[in-house]
Each structure stands twice: as C-alpha cells, then as structure tokens.
Amino acid sequence: MSIRSRLILSYIAMVVVPIILFIIAGLLIMAFFRGDIRELSSLLPESHNYKQTVSEDAELFGDIKETSLVNPVRFNDPSFLLAIQEELNRTESFLIIRQGEEILFSAREVNHITAEDLPEFGYHSSDNNIEEINHKTYSIKQHDFYLPEKGIASIFLIKDASVLVSLTQTFYPLLFTVLLLILVVTNGILTYYVSRSIVKPINSLKSAAQKIKEGKLNNSIDVKGKDELTELAQTFEAMRLQLKESATVQAQYEENRKELIAHISHDLKTPITSIKGYIEGIQDGVTTSPEMLNRYIQTIYQKSNDLDHLIDELFLYSKLDLKKVPFSFELVDLKEYLLDYVEELGFELEKKKVDIHLHYDHTACYQVHLDRDKIKRVFSNIIDNSLKYMDKEKGIIDIELSLGKGQVKIEIADNGPGIPSEAIPFIFHQFYRAEQSRNKQTGGSGLGLAIARMIVEEHGGKIAVESGQDIGTKIMISLREVS
Ligand SMILES: Nc1ncnc2c1ncn2[C@@H]1O[C@H](COP(=O)(O)OP(=O)(O)OP(=O)(O)O)[C@@H](O)[C@H]1O
Ligand SMILES: [Mg+2]
Incomplete structure (x- = not known):
C-alpha cells in the first residue's frame, strides 16, 4: 500500500474508530437503561430494574x-389509597393525591412534599416529568381528574430519580474519560504503526547508503512492500548493483591494462632478443660461410618484419581502443567489394593451395555503409587466420553473403583445425591465443580478431564465431543493410 493511502486510511481510522466505539458505548448505555442487558440490570437492586418497574408502574397508573x-x-377512601400505596411500594413509587391546593393523601416517604412543590393542575409536559424538589430529583407521573363535589384533583406517582441522576452524573464523566482514552490509544497505535512502516525502511536505506559511502557494495537492500519507499529502495538497489558492476569493470580495466603492458613488453622483447642474438653471432664471427651469413640476415629481416607488424597492430589497436581512428564511411555493395577482394587475394591463395569461393544471390543488393580500408583489415585478419592455422592438404575458404532482418550477413568459413570450445569465448579478446596456436610456430600477437571486432563494432555491426575441432571455423559478421 502506498504511503499516501496509508496516511489517508490511518487518518480515516483515527476518526472512524473512536466514532464507532462511541456509538457502541452509547448503544450499550441505552440498552443498559432500557433493561435489555438483563445481566447488568439484575446486578442492581430490584427497584432499579427499570424495565420491570416501568411496566408495573405504568400498569398501576x-x-x-x-x-x-x-x-x-x-x-x-383512605384504605383504597393505602392499598394502592402497598402495591406501589414494590416498585418504590409513592402516591400523592392533591385536591385543590391541599394534599389529600401522601405516602410517608414523600410527605415532606407540599402541594406547591408539585406541578399545577393541567400541567402535562410529559408522562415522566423530572422535578427537583427540596434538592432531590423525582420522576413524577401526573393525572388530573375531578372529584365529585370537591372539584379539581391530581394523582401523582412519585419515584426517587436521584439514583438515576447520580448514575448519569458518574457515568458520563466516566464515558467521556473512556472516550478520551480510546481516542488517545487509537491515535497512538495508528501513529506508531504508520510511522514505523515509514521510518523502518528509511533507516535501512540510511544504513545501506552509509555502507555504499564506505565502499562496501556487497550488502543488498531488502525492503519488502509496495509503497513509494520500496520503489526508492529498489532504485537504490539498482544503483548499488550498477556501482558494483562499474567497480568490477574498473577493476577489470585495470587488470587488462597491466596485462596489456606485460604482453606488449614480452611480445616486443622476444623478437628483439633474437635479433640481438643473431647480430652478436655475426659480430663474433659465428657465420663461417656466406650462405650462413645470408640465412642469419634473412632471419633478422624476418624478425624485424614481425616486430614491424606487431607494432603496427599495437598502434592500430590502441588507437581503436582510444577511438582515435577516423572512419570514412561510404555506401558500398558488399557483393562487388568482396568480388574485388577475392580477386586480389587470388595469387597468394594459389601459392598456398587454398581454394576460395564466394556465394551470393546474383539478383540481390548487399548495400552497407563501410570504411573500405578498415573492413579490408577485418577480412584480411580473418583470412590470415584461416591460412595461418590451415592444417589440410587442400584448404577451402567459403564466403557467403546473405540478407535478413535488415542486416547483411557475411560468413567466412574454413576447413582448418577449428578452435577448442574452451577458447571460443576469448578469441576476440586482445592478446588471446588458443593454446594450440601458441605452441605452433605460427607467430602472432593475438590482436587480429580483437582489431576485427573493434572495427566491426565501429560500423554498428556484430561479429561472432562458430567453430569446432576438425569441423573448421566460421566467423560471422552482420552489418546494417542500407535499402
Ligand atoms: N581460422 C582459425 N582456425 C583456427 N584457430 C583460429 C582461427 N582464427 C582464430 N583462431 C584462434 O584464435 C586465436 C586469436 O586469433 P587472432 O587473430 O586474434 O590472433 P593471432 O592470429 O594469434 O595473432 P595475430 O592475428 O595478431 O597475428 C588464435 O591464436 C587462434 O588460436
Ligand atoms: Mg590472427
């Protein structure tokens, strides 16, 4: 429940609950006085059994x-009157007969009441008048009639009502106190619960924020419910996870940077050490024949070339990583582009006895925005790998172009040794080389596919791999189609 509705409900309850309790109390009192609660009324003296006395009185009257x-x-006839009084005694009611201005008959208990104290002839405000006579409260029933030859007369049935009054006088303050208590307790309980439901999550948020401030990002915030504070806590939790992720990424970056430096130093050091070794060999006169000298020089040249290639790749990789490589995109039909590229490769592939096939739909158009030189780098890195790791007598490279879901897909498959499944997730990472390649004398820095990935991503495309040992490797690139 939202805080707003909770507050509204609690305010309503603060008003409604006391009202309901008040009504219940009122009804109970009414029922009590009407004698409906027999157990309660039976606790009182018989004369106060209101319902019974009222009906008996009324009957007699x-x-x-x-x-x-x-x-x-x-x-x-005084004996008749005494007989009536006798009857009335049971209900503690007393009879007074007034004739004119004189009291004709008065029960002993009320004989201090004078004719003037009583309501005058013809006064009928209600059946049960409450009158105060000599500081005492009486309930008076009056009936006026005419006595033959004597004139006007009134019969009064008098009942001491002070018990009732004192009961009311003590009961109402008590009722008021109870009501006040109900009000205070209801408000107290509701305020406690409502504020607790707000303060508790705020406190847990506060301590969570404190922990985040101290850099502890592992404590999850768990606030249950459906109110605004829960939403806030959920947002907070999302923020914590985000922060944690950024911290992990940051740590990963740091790790990568260290690794990169270590790799670069190692990869640069290796060819330089061997170049130095060969040169020292020449200086020390190890090369005894011109052929041997030539072989040494050839190796030095080869190693320098590797070094040059590595520095080139490193340079391009770091520029791509820093997003400092300018791209010049143009609208190109990949079919035309790849036809030219395959033709260009022809000579080298023939030399290496590898067949290349380009498959495409003649009627289709494979238009994309691309940077010609950069994409060429992507294809040559992929094809370089296919050639470099080829282990079959007859190497085959199949390039397939297709269209789908607004994408142009290029799949480059070879029938080489494939990549072990445990290496697949890493081959687009910088400096990653599968174990089997490292052992071979193929050379390479593990930057080729990392560069290809970066270039494809700069084109807004995706690159993926499918490979299995002895099945070959298939690199799949998808670029946005321009229609
Ligand atoms: N066609 C392929 N067949 C077999 N293994 C491959 C193929 N393509 C990539 N690999 C594996 O993926 C690894 C990463 O390839 P990548 O091109 O990034 O690096 P590299 O070829 O080792 O070095 P570089 O390309 O920088 O000279 C390779 O070392 C190799 O193990
Ligand atoms: Mg490579």
Missing part, C-alpha cells in the same frame, strides 16, 4: 387513571 374516571369517589 393505568388502573388508577381508570378508577379516577369510573369511580372517582374511591379516592376519598
């Missing part, structure tokens, strides 16, 4: 009223 209409004379 009805009888009295009826008698006053049918047979009013009976109210002159």
Whole structure:
C-alpha cells in the first residue's frame, strides 16, 4: 500500500474508530437503561430494574387513571389509597393525591412534599416529568381528574430519580474519560504503526547508503512492500548493483591494462632478443660461410618484419581502443567489394593451395555503409587466420553473403583445425591465443580478431564465431543493410 493511502486510511481510522466505539458505548448505555442487558440490570437492586418497574408502574397508573374516571369517589377512601400505596411500594413509587391546593393523601416517604412543590393542575409536559424538589430529583407521573363535589384533583406517582441522576452524573464523566482514552490509544497505535512502516525502511536505506559511502557494495537492500519507499529502495538497489558492476569493470580495466603492458613488453622483447642474438653471432664471427651469413640476415629481416607488424597492430589497436581512428564511411555493395577482394587475394591463395569461393544471390543488393580500408583489415585478419592455422592438404575458404532482418550477413568459413570450445569465448579478446596456436610456430600477437571486432563494432555491426575441432571455423559478421 502506498504511503499516501496509508496516511489517508490511518487518518480515516483515527476518526472512524473512536466514532464507532462511541456509538457502541452509547448503544450499550441505552440498552443498559432500557433493561435489555438483563445481566447488568439484575446486578442492581430490584427497584432499579427499570424495565420491570416501568411496566408495573405504568400498569398501576393505568388502573388508577381508570378508577379516577369510573369511580372517582374511591379516592376519598383512605384504605383504597393505602392499598394502592402497598402495591406501589414494590416498585418504590409513592402516591400523592392533591385536591385543590391541599394534599389529600401522601405516602410517608414523600410527605415532606407540599402541594406547591408539585406541578399545577393541567400541567402535562410529559408522562415522566423530572422535578427537583427540596434538592432531590423525582420522576413524577401526573393525572388530573375531578372529584365529585370537591372539584379539581391530581394523582401523582412519585419515584426517587436521584439514583438515576447520580448514575448519569458518574457515568458520563466516566464515558467521556473512556472516550478520551480510546481516542488517545487509537491515535497512538495508528501513529506508531504508520510511522514505523515509514521510518523502518528509511533507516535501512540510511544504513545501506552509509555502507555504499564506505565502499562496501556487497550488502543488498531488502525492503519488502509496495509503497513509494520500496520503489526508492529498489532504485537504490539498482544503483548499488550498477556501482558494483562499474567497480568490477574498473577493476577489470585495470587488470587488462597491466596485462596489456606485460604482453606488449614480452611480445616486443622476444623478437628483439633474437635479433640481438643473431647480430652478436655475426659480430663474433659465428657465420663461417656466406650462405650462413645470408640465412642469419634473412632471419633478422624476418624478425624485424614481425616486430614491424606487431607494432603496427599495437598502434592500430590502441588507437581503436582510444577511438582515435577516423572512419570514412561510404555506401558500398558488399557483393562487388568482396568480388574485388577475392580477386586480389587470388595469387597468394594459389601459392598456398587454398581454394576460395564466394556465394551470393546474383539478383540481390548487399548495400552497407563501410570504411573500405578498415573492413579490408577485418577480412584480411580473418583470412590470415584461416591460412595461418590451415592444417589440410587442400584448404577451402567459403564466403557467403546473405540478407535478413535488415542486416547483411557475411560468413567466412574454413576447413582448418577449428578452435577448442574452451577458447571460443576469448578469441576476440586482445592478446588471446588458443593454446594450440601458441605452441605452433605460427607467430602472432593475438590482436587480429580483437582489431576485427573493434572495427566491426565501429560500423554498428556484430561479429561472432562458430567453430569446432576438425569441423573448421566460421566467423560471422552482420552489418546494417542500407535499402
Ligand atoms: N581460422 C582459425 N582456425 C583456427 N584457430 C583460429 C582461427 N582464427 C582464430 N583462431 C584462434 O584464435 C586465436 C586469436 O586469433 P587472432 O587473430 O586474434 O590472433 P593471432 O592470429 O594469434 O595473432 P595475430 O592475428 O595478431 O597475428 C588464435 O591464436 C587462434 O588460436
Ligand atoms: Mg590472427
């Protein structure tokens, strides 16, 4: 749940929960007073069993009223009145009969009430008037009638209501206190839970940020939920992973740089050492015949050439790596381009007894943007490898052009020894040479395919390899087709 809806809900709950509790409390009190909660009301003295007393009172009062209409004379009979009072005693109600301004009959318990204290003849505000007489509260039922020959008279059924009042007086402050308590507790609990659900993830984010600041990138941030803070934590986690990855890449770069320097020094040192050795041999007069001298000079020349080639490759590689090689792209049909290139290769391939075949669709157009010289470097590095590592009597190189998904694909396959599967993921890395090639006297620095990859990528294309030992090697290049 989002923080916003959580806050809204908690505010609603802060209002609604006390209201509901208040209503429940109110209903309970009402039920209590109406005698619906019998267990509670039974705890009180019988006279306070409100429902029962009310109905008994009402019944008796009805009888009295009826008698006053049918047979009013009976109210002159004290024994009749005493009998009524007797009945009323059970419900702790008391009878007063007022005739004119005089009290005609009054129960002993209420004989301090004077005729003036009572509501006047004809006063009917409700069936149960609450009156305060001599600092005491009474509930009064009144019925007015006419006594033959004596004139106006009123019957009063009086009940001490102070218990009820005192009960109300103590109950309401109690209720108010309970309500206040409910309000404080509800608000407290809700505030605690809502703030905890916000503060807890913030704290874990804080400690995660602290760790990242200290360079510790391995502690993952785990905040569960679906709110804004979880999203923030997820973004934070993504940032941590990104940082970790950059740190790894940085470390890898550093490692590569060190390796590169070591490789360069080694690769430069090897031919120079042997050149030096041959020259020293000549100086020391080791070459006893002109043929031998010639062989030495030939070797020195060969080694210098290797050195020159290596420096060339290194130079190109580092310039490509620094993205300092200018590219001049032009629209070229690869079919035409490769036909020319294969023709150019013809002589050398014939010498090495290798057949080359170019397969393409005569009707198709293989238009791409490319830098002629750089792409030539890519093809010659690949074909150089095919020739250099060829182990068959009859070498075959197949170049196949095809179109698909907006790409022009060039596949260069040879029937050479293939590349061991464990070496395949690395052959486009700089200075990588498969074990088998290193052992042979083929020469090379392991930069050829790394350079090819960089050039193809500069063209926005991709380069991949498929190879298996004894099947041969297939290098696949795809470039964006220009239609
Ligand atoms: N056609 C192939 N057949 C067999 N192995 C190959 C072939 N092409 C590449 N390889 C393997 O991949 C490695 C990397 O090739 P790459 O061209 O980058 O380096 P290299 O040929 O050793 O040196 P360089 O090309 O710089 O003279 C080679 O050493 C070789 O082991
Ligand atoms: Mg090579």
